[in-house]
Amino acid sequence: MQLEKLVTDLHPPLTSHEASVESDRCYFCHDAPCITACPTGIDIPMFIRQINTGNPKGAAKTIFTQNIFGGMCARDCPTETLCEQACVRNTAEEQPVRIGELQRHATDSLMQSGEQPFKRAADSGKRVAVIGAGPAGISCAHRLSTYGHEVVVFDSRSKAGGLNEYGIAAYKTVDNFAQQEVDYICSIGGISFEFGKKLGDSLKLANLVQEYDAVFIGFGLASVNELSVPGADTEGVVDAVSFISELRQADDYESFGQSIGNPQDVVVIGGGMTAIDAAMQSRLLGAANVTIAYRRGYEHMNASEVEQHLAQTHGISIKPWLQPKAIHSNNGRISEIEFASVKLDNGELVETGDSRRIPADRVYKAIGQSLSPDALSIAGLELKGGRIQVNDERQTGHASIWAGGDCIGNSEDLTVAAVQDGKLAAESIHQSLS
Amino acid sequence: MATLESEFAGIKSPNPFWLASAPPTDKEYNVNRAFEAGWGGVVWKTLGEDPHIVNVNGPRYGAVWSSDRKLIGLNNIELITDRPLQTNLQEIVRVKKNWPDRALVVSLMVPCEEKIWKDILAQVEDTGADGVELNFGCPHGMSERGMGAAVGQVPDYITMVTEWCKQNSKLPVIVKLTPNITDIRYPARAASVGGADAVSLINTVSSIVSVNLDTMSPEPSIDGWGSHGGYCGPAVKPIALNMVSQIARDPETDNLPISGIGGITNWRDAAEFIALGAGNVQVCTAAMTYGFRIVEEMQTGLLNWMEEKGYSSIADFVGSATPNVKDWQDLNLNYVAKAKINQDLCIKCGRCHIACEDTSHQAITQTVNGERHYEVIDKECVGCNLCVSVCPVESCITMDQQVSGTDERTGQPISSEYANWTTHANNPASNSSG
Numbered sequence: 001m002q003l004e005k006l007v008t009d010l011h012p013p014l015t016s017h018e019a020s021v022e023s024d025r026c027y028f029c030h031d032a033p034c035i036t037a038c039p040t041g042i043d044i045p046m047f048i049r050q051i052n053t054g055n056p057k058g059a060a061k062t063i064f065t066q067n068i069f070g071g072m073c074a075r076d077c078p079t080e081t082l083c084e085q086a087c088v089r090n091t092a093e094e095q096p097v098r099i100g101e102l103q104r105h106a107t108d109s110l111m112q113s114g115e116q117p118f119k120r121a122a123d124s125g126k127r128v129a130v131i132g133a134g135p136a137g138i139s140c141a142h143r144l145s146t147y148g149h150e151v152v153v154f155d156s157r158s159k160a161g162g163l164n165e166y167g168i169a170a171y172k173t174v175d176n177f178a179q180q181e182v183d184y185i186c187s188i189g190g191i192s193f194e195f196g197k198k199l200g201d202s203l204k205l206a207n208l209v210q211e212y213d214a215v216f217i218g219f220g221l222a223s224v225n226e227l228s229v230p231g232a233d234t235e236g237v238v239d240a241v242s243f244i245s246e247l248r249q250a251d252d253y254e255s256f257g258q259s260i261g262n263p264q265d266v267v268v269i270g271g272g273m274t275a276i277d278a279a280m281q282s283r284l285l286g287a288a289n290v291t292i293a294y295r296r297g298y299e300h301m302n303a304s305e306v307e308q309h310l311a312q313t314h315g316i317s318i319k320p321w322l323q324p325k326a327i328h329s330n331n332g333r334i335s336e337i338e339f340a341s342v343k344l345d346n347g348e349l350v351e352t353g354d355s356r357r358i359p360a361d362r363v364y365k366a367i368g369q370s371l372s373p374d375a376l377s378i379a380g381l382e383l384k385g386g387r388i389q390v391n392d393e394r395q396t397g398h399a400s401i402w403a404g405g406d407c408i409g410n411s412e413d414l415t416v417a418a419v420q421d422g423k424l425a426a427e428s429i430h431q432s433l434s
Numbered sequence: 435m436a437t438l439e440s441e442f443a444g445i446k447s448p449n450p451f452w453l454a455s456a457p458p459t460d461k462e463y464n465v466n467r468a469f470e471a472g473w474g475g476v477v478w479k480t481l482g483e484d485p486h487i488v489n490v491n492g493p494r495y496g497a498v499w500s501s502d503r504k505l506i507g508l509n510n511i512e513l514i515t516d517r518p519l520q521t522n523l524q525e526i527v528r529v530k531k532n533w534p535d536r537a538l539v540v541s542l543m544v545p546c547e548e549k550i551w552k553d554i555l556a557q558v559e560d561t562g563a564d565g566v567e568l569n570f571g572c573p574h575g576m577s578e579r580g581m582g583a584a585v586g587q588v589p590d591y592i593t594m595v596t597e598w599c600k601q602n603s604k605l606p607v608i609v610k611l612t613p614n615i616t617d618i619r620y621p622a623r624a625a626s627v628g629g630a631d632a633v634s635l636i637n638t639v640s641s642i643v644s645v646n647l648d649t650m651s652p653e654p655s656i657d658g659w660g661s662h663g664g665y666c667g668p669a670v671k672p673i674a675l676n677m678v679s680q681i682a683r684d685p686e687t688d689n690l691p692i693s694g695i696g697g698i699t700n701w702r703d704a705a706e707f708i709a710l711g712a713g714n715v716q717v718c719t720a721a722m723t724y725g726f727r728i729v730e731e732m733q734t735g736l737l738n739w740m741e742e743k744g745y746s747s748i749a750d751f752v753g754s755a756t757p758n759v760k761d762w763q764d765l766n767l768n769y770v771a772k773a774k775i776n777q778d779l780c781i782k783c784g785r786c787h788i789a790c791e792d793t794s795h796q797a798i799t800q801t802v803n804g805e806r807h808y809e810v811i812d813k814e815c816v817g818c819n820l821c822v823s824v825c826p827v828e829s830c831i832t833m834d835q836q837v838s839g840t841d842e843r844t845g846q847p848i849s850s851e852y853a854n855w856t857t858h859a860n861n862p863a864s865n866s867s868g
Binding site for chain 2: 027030
């Protein structure tokens with residue numbers, strides 16, 4: 001009975017009248033703090049005013065000019081910590097303008113019309129390789145295409161979209177939205193894809209640098225951090241990202257649930273949005289008990305308060321200050337997970353001496369991702385904190401290589417930040433090619 | 435205990451709230467409902483000669499809405515009653531008999547021939563109605579036939595017809611004025627000269643509410659064409675208030691009772707009209723928007739306010755604000771006020787800054803020490819009140835009078851003496867110049 005909710009919008013789209021009323025709440029602030037709070041710098045007051053004056057297509061163009069993934073960001077941005085957090089209505093009445101939902105209203109209207117707001121410039125004769133068909137790569141490809149450059153996008157998977165397609169909860173992108181969006185963005189032309197191409201195998205960075213005028217790397221974080229506790233290799237201990245990815249690609253959720261044994265006692269380890277997405281979808285698949293265990297406090301979770309609240313109001317228990325110690329099994333099957341209680345002591349996590357066990361027939365690890373070892377060995381690229389180092393223009397130390405998205409050093413691990421990286425890199429590439 | 439009992443031009447009613455001559459007062463059924471709801475009186479929808487006129491069979495109204503479809507202004511192209519004269523007269527007889535304590539005034543509009551006026555006046559007198567209102571106001575349709583506003587726009591005609599009515603009827607005569615003139619005092623004086631017992635104003639304002647940009651037809655559209663209508667509702671209240679005050683201040687009409695009409699939606703609006711010189715008020719659009727029950731709020735609101743202020747009857751405050759309406763040249767040029775922003779209430783939307791910066795006097799900061807911070811620069815502030823007008827927070831910006839010291843902007847000492855333009859050195863016609 002919950003399966004339906006897996007693919008139902010958390011917030012149904014605003015009706016025209018709702019959009020009219022909500023857009024009227026915007027004060028059209030001067031030097032608006034919401035614009036500053038948006039990683040892509042969308043002119044939010046302007047697009048909201050355009051909605052209010054019955055010009056939703058103009059609104060969509062305002063959004064897409066800064067953020068070509070405005071449709072997805074309207075769905076999965078943690079607006080409560082970005083634009084809406086900065087809305088002056090918070091000060092006035094603790095109720096920000098619903099910017100995310102208005103953005104969806106505007107972008108939906110243009111995307112549904114199929115109209116592409118941008119025209120490709122005349123062919124420049126320059127070719128750019130983009131590695132990774134996620135938000136960073138496609139954002140970069142689109143902006144380059146507007147300048148007339150030809151772009152070839154390589155991706156190890158069989159579909160474009162990156163984490164939009166493989167890494168976020170289904171209810172954030174219903175009706176195959178991630179694919180529709182990529183198709184819409186790429187309808188500008190000049191962008192082609194080569195799937196099943198992973199850097200390191202058949203694809204050599206050195207060759208790309210030779211064959212193309214510039215290279216953009218946006219391949220994300222392909223490795224999942226390991227849980228190093230006894231029993232971590234027991235069957236039923238799974239990466240949350242793999243679980244989400246398989247679920248997203250499943251044709252039939254009922255069969256998918258059966259294929260993983262319809263787990264009833266799910267424990268998710270981690271405190272980010274991936275943890276929430278894994279927990280929520282487990283619950284909607286039918287698990288009776290879903291627990292998120294996090295080693296620090298609620299306030300330290302990367303998942304916003306709104307995301308935490310979403311989980312808690314769906315019967316998910318979030319238990320803070322628990323550090324995994326061991327995974328116990330019974331007849332080769334996972335049965336319990338043991339945690340040590342921890343606390344902060346002078347900034348260090350220390351065990352309090354208490355421990356607790358939570359029954360589990362499935363454990364999802366959502367404790368972060370990192371650059372794959374292959375990627376780490378890419379010659380000539382400096383790393384910082386295990387990620388690729390870039391300058392403000394998203395250029396690496398190599399003169400013809402740019403990078404963006406989760407794989408770079410200053411990444412915020414957000415779709416919207418990846419889109420901005422791709423856009424800035426494209427502008428910088430265009431400058432260098434002109 | 436204060437009372438709302440009202441006597442206007444010799445006509446008594448339990449409260450000063452009458453329904454204006456319009457669709458709500460077109461039939462016995464509606465008027466009975468109005469009296470049941472508590473209205474003090476009605477002006478029956480305008481009667482004309484038989485054969486009765488016909489109305490369009492398509493839309494009669496056009497609207498101006500807020501984003502939330504709040505009705506800001508209403509436009510109509512309906513004509514006078516489209517029912518036979520005898521039907522109306524019979525109903526008036528019954529209504530007056532059933533509601534002896536309520537005011538029942540009959541609106542009239544017939545061609546400018548004395549005999550026709552004489553005949554219809556006699557028939558109205560026979561109904562037991564309390565008075566007549568001469569419709570010299572309707573700006574649409576009937577005016578094309580030499581009636582309504584076509585009479586109200588020619589002061590001599592107003593005097594002539596008013597005289598006929600006074601000579602041929604014992605009933606009090608109220609002359610309803612059109613605002614579609616250049617100076618309302620002239621038609622009011624003409625009514626007074628003709629012997630009118632009172633004037634009522636304003637009738638509707640000539641208007642086209644909107645154009646359908648698909649069909650290029652004005653709204654409301656009748657088979658693709660439109661015609662100007664009469665505008666009413668909250669949007670016209672300021673126009674009406676001014677005209678009421680002009681008549682109340684005019685030495686030639688300052689004893690003429692005024693029935694205030696124009697966008698009155700609540701008790702406060704009514705109190706404002708009365709304070710500017712109206713003896714009672716007439717309401718139409720508010721009732722057409724919300725139904726007759728609004729009169730309950732109007733009665734309790736006005737009564738509570740009167741008791742709070744110590745007024746025991748309507749007459750106690752009729753015209754209380756009139757002496758404070760002056761010509762511009764009489765305003766005190768030594769009165770100096772500066773805007774002051776309450777930083778505790780400010781939500782930092784920046785509207786005051788940009789309004790002042792772009793369109794006025796550059797007297798409000800945008801940032802202070804690098805932070806968004808809005809503060810008035812007294813040296814530049816002319817005290818214009820634009821910032822107060824655009825600020826979304828009530829009482830956040832106030833206009834504070836400077837009572838001593840020096841006006842930083844002009845360098846002039848603040849004087850407590852009254853001085854106006856008539857004596858100002860820059861006035862070529864100044865009494866003291868030269």
